[in-house]
Amino acid sequence: MINEGNRSKNEGAPALLRWYHSAKRPFPWRETGDPYKIWISEVMLQQTQTSRAAEYYRRWTELFPDVKSLAGADTEELLKAWEGLGYYSRARNLQKAAKQLAKSGSNSLPGDYFKLLALPGIGPYTAGAVASIAFGIPVPAIDANGRRVFSRLLDLEEPADRPAGERAIRDTFSSMIPDNAPGDFNQAVMELGATVCLPRTAACSECPLVFLCLAHIRGTALLRPVLFRKEQGRSADGHLFIFLRKDRVYLRKRPEKGLWAGFEEFPWEAPPAEASLGIPGTLIERGADMGTVRCSFTRWRVRLRTLLVPLGEREDPPLSCEGRWVGSDELLALPLSSAGGRARKKLFGLSVIPCPGRPVRAGDG
């Protein structure tokens, strides 16, 4: 066990906090105590690297500075602000929660772990993070970093992503949280996992907790955490079609649930990942190759060859799905998936349709 003596264990939190205060990286969400902004940052950081979330955080908190403005915002505007960040239900759940709060007459978040947990899009990690960082409540916020750090401290042989392993981690983690600095402690664990106690590297000589780390003593740090293996990814190839009619392109709308829910997109197919569009083979020969875009979801990695297909003035795409024609202004304003956004960029780069905001010069198009 970690508490070979409670003495060294009790020295863990102070040592970690001292290290954190000198080593922590500057992030925009570390410059605020506003529970709303801390909530936004924690949701953005779900399964997302800090470096990517930072730019989105700045823009979002400027566009939607508080609960009320988020609750009253146009949903498409929200998704545009989230465009490219992935897991778009996070943005929808943020607004759903904001509406709940606004309806109950609040313009902020509850300072209570279980009330936070009850809000859409907030699970055990995020509730713990907001409660501890914004309100000073001594509850754990255990993410993948925390699981790795404590798997190593304990030299945990049980899978860290199964109930037994999670319990062992949570028990030790909770016992170390100092009442006077729970938010800093939670962040310090994550910071340690993100900068020192890394998955493929363990810089133990720089670690403030090395003196109580069992995996370090036993030389098993890189074998921890043990994880319950999930299914491997699969790859597929397909096509994405940009149908062009005069200066408009064709978009279809996705279902309101599931992958890229409610988004519009250039028609694409990549069997067996997506239902067939019923595309005639001749269509592919008719298209001009614009290169490849990649997209990924769940276990799929898909490469889509992008084809530009010019159609006649009254011709509709020979597809089994329905969609609509949009001009360049609207196309630019729409939220698209990352792959769709790259296809759109190719389109504007070719100046096949006018690029909004850029003067059309002779020779363009």
Add this chain to the structure above:
DNA sequence: TAACCGTGGGG
């Protein structure tokens, strides 16, 4: 419970 839900960077 296990599958689903995105994306980009690093080894």
Add this chain to the structure above:
DNA sequence: TCCCCAAGGTT
């Protein structure tokens, strides 16, 4: 290139 990984949550 491919695989792993990331401040997880929902169904």
